[in-house]
Amino acid sequence: MDPLKLENQLCFPLYAAARGIVKLYTPFLAEVGLTYTQYITMMVLWERRQVGVKELGAALYLDSGTLTPLLKKLEKQGLLTRARSAQDERHLVVTLTPQGEALREKALQIPARMGECVDLSAEEAGTLYGLLYKLLGQMEDRQETAKLEQDRG
Amino acid sequence: MDPLKLENQLCFPLYAAARGIVKLYTPFLAEVGLTYTQYITMMVLWERRQVGVKELGAALYLDSGTLTPLLKKLEKQGLLTRARSAQDERHLVVTLTPQGEALREKALQIPARMGECVDLSAEEAGTLYGLLYKLLGQMEDRQETAKLEQDRG
DNA sequence: TAAAATTAAATTGCACTTGATTTAATATGA
DNA sequence: TCATATTAAATCAAGTGCAATTTAATTTTA
Structure with a gap:
C-alpha cells in the first residue's frame, strides 16, 4: 500500500470535508451577514454573552491573529463591543450587544437547513x-x- | 437542546480537527519545503506524473484561484513544469520533473511520523x-x- | 522594590480559499 | 461560416489562519 497515495490518507478527506461543509453554510450565513468564522464566534457569545479574547480563542482553537481583525469587523457591524478589562488591562473583553442578541433569532433556522444538506x-x-x-x-x-x-x- | 450551541455542532469539530491536523503536518512538511496544500498537490503528481489543472482541481476539490498561484510556486521550485496542451490551448498540463520525483523519497517518511501523532x-x-x-x-x-x-x- | 519574566493582544508577513470577473480558446448552430 | 455559447485558466478582492514579532500590562524574584 502506497503511503503517499491520496486515497490512502485520512487527513485529506478531513481537510476536504471541512472546506465543503463551510461552503454549504455560506449561502445560509450570507442571509444573516456572517462568515462561518464569524458565526461560530457569535455562537460563543450567544452562549456566554461576555467572553475574553483568550477564552474565545481556546473555545474556537483560534489565536489573536485571526480573532482581532474578525472581532473588529463584528464590532463595526454593531454585534458586539470590545473593551479592556478594568482588573487587568491586558485582557480584552468582548460583550454581546442587543443587536447581536437579536441576530440569534435570525440564525436559529440555520442548523435545521444545514441538516437537510447532510444525510x-x-x-x-x-x-x-x-x-x-x-x-x-x-x-x-x-x-x-x-x-x-x-x-x- | 440548543441548536446554536457550539458543542451541539457536528461541523465545528470537523472544522477544528481539519485545521489541527494540518498544523501537525506543518513541521514535517517544512523539512521537505512544502505546505500542506502543496503536499497533496505533489501527491497527485507522484501518482499520475502528468495532470491537467482541471483534473487536479477535481481530485483536490480546489479551483484555479487556489491552484494557479500554488502551481507557479512549485514550478519556480523546479518540482513541476506547466505547459498549455497542444490539442486544446485552454488546458494547462502540469508535469512532474525529476526533482519533483526525487522529493517523493524524502516525503516517504512523513505519513508514518504523522501516524505517531494520532492514536x-x-x-x-x-x-x-x-x-x-x-x-x-x-x-x-x-x-x-x-x-x-x-x-x- | 526594581529588573526580569510572563502574559495578552495586536501587528506583520505569508499562504491559502473562495466568489466573481476577465481573457483566450474551442465548440455550436442558425 | 460567423456570431454565440461554452469551457479553462487567470486575475482580483475579501476573509481567514498561523508563525513570529512587538507592545503594553502584570507578576515574579533577586
Missing part, C-alpha cells in the same frame, strides 16, 4: 462527532507536549 | 474515513444540484 443517521453523526473530538483531544495533547519541549530547550 | 485504532480510522467520504459524496451532489438550479434560472 447521516443519528448514529453515524454521533460516531463522527465522537471520533472528531477524540482527534481534537489528541491534538491538544500534542501541542502541549511540543510547547513544553520547546520551553525546556 | 486511532484501525477500525476507528476506517470508520472515520468512511464517514468523511460519505459526507464528501453528499456535498458533491449538493453542489451539482445547486449548479443545475442556477443554470436553469
Whole structure:
C-alpha cells in the first residue's frame, strides 16, 4: 500500500470535508451577514454573552491573529463591543450587544437547513462527532507536549 | 437542546480537527519545503506524473484561484513544469520533473511520523474515513444540484 | 522594590480559499 | 461560416489562519 497515495490518507478527506461543509453554510450565513468564522464566534457569545479574547480563542482553537481583525469587523457591524478589562488591562473583553442578541433569532433556522444538506443517521453523526473530538483531544495533547519541549530547550 | 450551541455542532469539530491536523503536518512538511496544500498537490503528481489543472482541481476539490498561484510556486521550485496542451490551448498540463520525483523519497517518511501523532485504532480510522467520504459524496451532489438550479434560472 | 519574566493582544508577513470577473480558446448552430 | 455559447485558466478582492514579532500590562524574584 502506497503511503503517499491520496486515497490512502485520512487527513485529506478531513481537510476536504471541512472546506465543503463551510461552503454549504455560506449561502445560509450570507442571509444573516456572517462568515462561518464569524458565526461560530457569535455562537460563543450567544452562549456566554461576555467572553475574553483568550477564552474565545481556546473555545474556537483560534489565536489573536485571526480573532482581532474578525472581532473588529463584528464590532463595526454593531454585534458586539470590545473593551479592556478594568482588573487587568491586558485582557480584552468582548460583550454581546442587543443587536447581536437579536441576530440569534435570525440564525436559529440555520442548523435545521444545514441538516437537510447532510444525510447521516443519528448514529453515524454521533460516531463522527465522537471520533472528531477524540482527534481534537489528541491534538491538544500534542501541542502541549511540543510547547513544553520547546520551553525546556 | 440548543441548536446554536457550539458543542451541539457536528461541523465545528470537523472544522477544528481539519485545521489541527494540518498544523501537525506543518513541521514535517517544512523539512521537505512544502505546505500542506502543496503536499497533496505533489501527491497527485507522484501518482499520475502528468495532470491537467482541471483534473487536479477535481481530485483536490480546489479551483484555479487556489491552484494557479500554488502551481507557479512549485514550478519556480523546479518540482513541476506547466505547459498549455497542444490539442486544446485552454488546458494547462502540469508535469512532474525529476526533482519533483526525487522529493517523493524524502516525503516517504512523513505519513508514518504523522501516524505517531494520532492514536486511532484501525477500525476507528476506517470508520472515520468512511464517514468523511460519505459526507464528501453528499456535498458533491449538493453542489451539482445547486449548479443545475442556477443554470436553469 | 526594581529588573526580569510572563502574559495578552495586536501587528506583520505569508499562504491559502473562495466568489466573481476577465481573457483566450474551442465548440455550436442558425 | 460567423456570431454565440461554452469551457479553462487567470486575475482580483475579501476573509481567514498561523508563525513570529512587538507592545503594553502584570507578576515574579533577586
